[in-house]
Amino acid sequence: MAEAIKRTIRDSAGARWTALAIVSFTMFCGYLFTDVLSPLKPLLQQSVAEGGLAWTSIDFGVFAGAYGFLNVFLLMLIFSGLILDKKGIRFSLILSAAIMVIGAVLKYLAISKSFAADATTTFLFWEVKSQVFWASFGYAIFGVGVEFAGITVSKVIVKWFKGYQIALAMGLQVSFARLGSMSALAFPAIIAAKWSITTPVLLGTVLLIIGFLSFIFYTFMDKKLDKQEQDNKDLQENQEEEEGFHAKDILIILKNKGFWYIALLCVLFYGGVFPFYKFGADLFVNKFGMSPKFAGLVPSIIPIGTLALTPLFGNIYDRKGKGATIMLIGAVMLLGVHIILFIPGITSVAVGALAVIVLGIAFSLVPSAMWPSVPKIIPEHLLGTAFALIFYIQNIGLMLIPFFLGIVLDKSNPGVAAQIASGQDVVYNYTVTMSIFVVLAALAVIVAIGLKRDDKKEGFGLELPNIEH
Numbered sequence: 001m002a003e004a005i006k007r008t009i010r011d012s013a014g015a016r017w018t019a020l021a022i023v024s025f026t027m028f029c030g031y032l033f034t035d036v037l038s039p040l041k042p043l044l045q046q047s048v049a050e051g052g053l054a055w056t057s058i059d060f061g062v063f064a065g066a067y068g069f070l071n072v073f074l075l076m077l078i079f080s081g082l083i084l085d086k087k088g089i090r091f092s093l094i095l096s097a098a099i100m101v102i103g104a105v106l107k108y109l110a111i112s113k114s115f116a117a118d119a120t121t122t123f124l125f126w127e128v129k130s131q132v133f134w135a136s137f138g139y140a141i142f143g144v145g146v147e148f149a150g151i152t153v154s155k156v157i158v159k160w161f162k163g164y165q166i167a168l169a170m171g172l173q174v175s176f177a178r179l180g181s182m183s184a185l186a187f188p189a190i191i192a193a194k195w196s197i198t199t200p201v202l203l204g205t206v207l208l209i210i211g212f213l214s215f216i217f218y219t220f221m222d223k224k225l226d227k228q229e230q231d232n233k234d235l236q237e238n239q240e241e242e243e244g245f246h247a248k249d250i251l252i253i254l255k256n257k258g259f260w261y262i263a264l265l266c267v268l269f270y271g272g273v274f275p276f277y278k279f280g281a282d283l284f285v286n287k288f289g290m291s292p293k294f295a296g297l298v299p300s301i302i303p304i305g306t307l308a309l310t311p312l313f314g315n316i317y318d319r320k321g322k323g324a325t326i327m328l329i330g331a332v333m334l335l336g337v338h339i340i341l342f343i344p345g346i347t348s349v350a351v352g353a354l355a356v357i358v359l360g361i362a363f364s365l366v367p368s369a370m371w372p373s374v375p376k377i378i379p380e381h382l383l384g385t386a387f388a389l390i391f392y393i394q395n396i397g398l399m400l401i402p403f404f405l406g407i408v409l410d411k412s413n414p415g416v417a418a419q420i421a422s423g424q425d426v427v428y429n430y431t432v433t434m435s436i437f438v439v440l441a442a443l444a445v446i447v448a449i450g451l452k453r454d455d456k457k458e459g460f461g462l463e464l465p466n467i468e469h
Contacts, residue, residue: 069143283430
């Protein structure tokens with residue numbers, strides 16, 4: 001049996017890393033498009049005459065929160081996990097990439113179209129600007145595709161790297177995705193200033209189409225691996241087990257205490273990071289006095305640190321273990337960062353930038369250990385659904401938190417949005433808004449402590465190395 005396994009391309013280091021590189025490129029494109037409008041909030045708020053769209057903070061919060069709307073309310077992520085476990089990796093990759101492209105095109109068309117200033121659309125008895133609605137709808141469709149792709153790529157990595165450097169592989173994939181986030185935060189404001197707000201969105205859409213082609217190319221490798229593994233009796237039995245998956249098996253996952261620790265840590269920790277991508281540039285404009293053109297460069301520091309550190313910490317987890325400890329350290333660092341950014345008297349760009357660098361390190365620690373820990377807690381034939389459930393819970397936070405932040409920012413600064421749209425030189429006070437990030441980080445620390453305690457009690461194996469041979 002061992003000899004049969006060795007004959008597969010999975011045991012070729014070159015093949016494993018090539019497969020990882022191919023799927024990681026598409027996730028790079030997906031993460032770039034996710035945040036392509038994040039550094040443009042100050043420009044979006046400007047009047048149409050100044051090249052903006054006259055959006056308010058609430059408009060921006062609605063748009064940012066729309067990312068997870070369909071995933072949460074229509075349970076699209078749950079269906080994505082079921083499709084992945086039922087139909088397999090190849091089908092899921094192609095479908096998820098196609099959905100991403102459709103959503104991206106719709107978002108681009110909405111941003112580029114000229115709407116009347118008073119044009120509104122009623123959605124669920126709620127009136128919203130037509131441009132905001134259609135941009136949000138496209139973003140929501142894209143959100144279904146990119147999250148579907150994310151859980152599928154996670155299963156791809158488990159398929160190729162289980163028993164090898166799985167945490168390192170996941171760390172490298174995360175790093176490459178974060179490079180997409182960094183690019184989205186650093187360059188769109190500069191590009192928009194030179195051309196228009198629509199230009200970065202168009203570039204992101206083109207990259208997604210290329211990413212779709214990359215997924216198609218990967219499916220040939222995946223098909224070859226499956227064909228080679230048909231001769232292995234154990235793998236055939238595993239495939240039969242996968243074919244026997246039933247929706248009721250979701251209860252097996254939901255009854256797993258370790259799953260809930262990971263899921264809650266995910267939504268709280270990511271809730272303290274990803275929404276910061278959306279509002280970070282605006283924070284540095286309003287609190288730290290930076291130019292809107294360059295303010296996105298500071299939040300872009302966050303993914304820079306993850307490029308090298310996430311694989312480094314993942315490699316440590318592979319070889320030395322200590323996964324629960326790594327996650328706890330990252331959560332504590334996140335709390336410290338948001339406390340510094342919250343304190344009203346701290347307005348130094350240097351101090352703010354230093355805090356963001358530490359945030360980048362924290363953002364390397366937690367994902368490097370969190371995602372490779374899931375296969376230690378959940379049976380492999382349920383991994384697709386388990387990842388989908390975690391992403392689903394995460395999307396609840398990614399939908400509600402930005403929306404809530406936008407409301408709090410506007411309500412705690414009455415009249416400021418209208419003054420900015422009319423060309424007045426005023427700023428937002430971010431103190432109340434930043435307190436929300438402090439609370440999220442504090443809760444993440446509490447959950448991480450609980451995970452570390454119960455890992456020792458329940459024997460999840462999170463403190464043990466990943467490499468088996």
